[in-house]
Amino acid sequence: MTSTHFDNRLFVLLAAGAVLLAGCGGGGDETAQSSSSSPSATTISPSDMQNQQAPPERLLIDVTIKGGEVTPTNAQLEAKVNEQIVLKVNSDAADELHVHSTPEHTFKIEPKPAQQFQFTADVPGTVDIELHQLGKTIATVQVQP
Numbered sequence: 001m002t003s004t005h006f007d008n009r010l011f012v013l014l015a016a017g018a019v020l021l022a023g024c025g026g027g028g029d030e031t032a033q034s035s036s037s038s039p040s041a042t043t044i045s046p047s048d049m050q051n052q053q054a055p056p057e058r059l060l061i062d063v064t065i066k067g068g069e070v071t072p073t074n075a076q077l078e079a080k081v082n083e084q085i086v087l088k089v090n091s092d093a094a095d096e097l098h099v100h101s102t103p104e105h106t107f108k109i110e111p112k113p114a115q116q117f118q119f120t121a122d123v124p125g126t127v128d129i130e131l132h133q134l135g136k137t138i139a140t141v142q143v144q145p
Contacts, residue, residue: 059078063087065093070136082121089115093111097132100127126140
């Protein structure tokens with residue numbers, strides 16, 4: 001193998017590793033970022049890239065509260081036990097979000113955009129997500145084992 005061929009393979013492997021690492025960042029969650037050094041060429045192989053674990057499953061619910069109207073309302077959704085459920089809320093009014101699960105959760109909504117709340121349902125069954133002040137159900141989630 002020539003030196004140029006080896007250099008090209010090394011570059012491709014390092015570039016693939018950089019793409020994988022860049023795809024895993026982005027959430028702004030500093031605790032999720034690794035403090036380890038970049039992998040060397042000897043630690044990356046094609047089989048390593050194929051064996052990457054899939055990101056954990058999550059249910060994302062985009063909620064808009066504007067002028068007393070809520071979107072979605074009465075959505076019927078499904079999730080699995082211990083699956084992360086994320087609510088992204090844009091609101092023009094203060095309210096309180098109630099999650100009727102085991103355990104129950106309550107989140108304070110402020111009149112501002114880009115709020116995010118998350119929880120997991122530890123027990124199978126029906127989970128209602130409601131707004132206290134507006135008295136509306138955003139969604140009912142059927143949590144499966």
